Amino acid sequence: MRGHTIVLGLVGPLLLGSCALFGLPTTYLFKHNPNQADPSAGGNAVASVSGGMVSTVLSVSGLTPGKAYIAHYHAFGPDSSTDPCASNGPVTVGFPNFVADASGNASVTLKTDTAKIEGDKGAYINVHYASDPSVVPICAPVKLAKG
Template sequence: MKILLLPALSLALGSCAMMYAPMTYTLAKQPAGGALNSSGTVTVKRDGMTVMTSAMVSGLAPNTYYVGHYHMQGTPNTDPCSSGGAPIMSSKVVGMTDAMGMLSMSGSASASDVMNATYFNIHTASDAAGTPADAGVTCTSVKM
């Protein structure tokens, strides 16, 4: 009897962690004067508690630190990437481009922290800690 109850309990608890289909967004030039020749994607994978974010971008400055994070909507009824919304610093990911200007970075954040995010942007960073050095070089709107 106990053997039958344990698998059923495991199945019931496992179904509580709802999985969502991964979403891939195309990065575009940041309206505030971003990188001219960059292109890339941001992939968002979400379960009930965590959001995993991966970004791949080419055409950036070589051997340079970059920081990406989600933002809240700023000015209402404005394109999210132009809205000037507040950053969600708990979603910060930092990476360094290779000698060819290719950036690959990933990280995770609590789903509750980024639930209302409307865009993800990447800034040039002034240091390895990911201190933003500009208004952003590339951006994409997101829907959580």
Template sequence: MKKALVMALIGTLALASCNKTNTPEVSGTNKSVTFKMMLPADAIYKASAGTATYVDLTSKDRATTLTASGLKPNTSYLAHYHIMGTASTDACKSAGDVLNGTIGTAMTSDANGALTLRGLQNTAALTGAAYINIHEAATPSVVPLCAPL
């Protein structure tokens, strides 16, 4: 009986140590930029707003958190870092190429049109990033929010 109790205690401690969360170390400070509306004349997106916050970790990854509101309710969205394009001197209107895929995975806004996207990407692969945009997953040309970096 004592042996079984000791084994249960050891097993519990072993499992607890496996679930231990190590906080990643950062190599810089959090940076935060405000999204600007890209479709102010659109009846649905005229109140869209949000913030992009990112920090580079010692693991050589960038942790990015995007929060947005005023989006279409229950709609799937994607976000990307982009390089500066040539279509404009305004980074958000420059049509630059995507850098290193999506930030996290597609996420669906809630019933109020609020959304949080989180992702980790290799910091070196984001060299030259000029802006972050959020767009509808089903219609990539619909870009309600952009944050120049």
């Protein structure tokens, strides 16, 4: 009985962490970082897996109209084990550059190999100002615990 409990405790998080690998679209919500950039920015990222590829569609609102942005998947970094958006991880895959429309909305799609964002390699998605990538209005956590 005790053995079962331990096994379930280990397997549960692994199954949750790999849901995106089983074909159903998974939605991740953007949250605003603690800064003043584009204060009403928000939106989501919807990831769909098929044939070893993952397609991720970012749908974002509240951006600065006409402004250029960049977005990336980032790996889990060294600064946190429980908050990927605060972990300061390296870029793993970049989305195509995009520009917010006249209403401050934008949508951009990235298709890439699932292997490039599996596990800790796809811990979060950041949206940056293209003109100053140190400015990151919003972040979508994808993987909530390191390892």
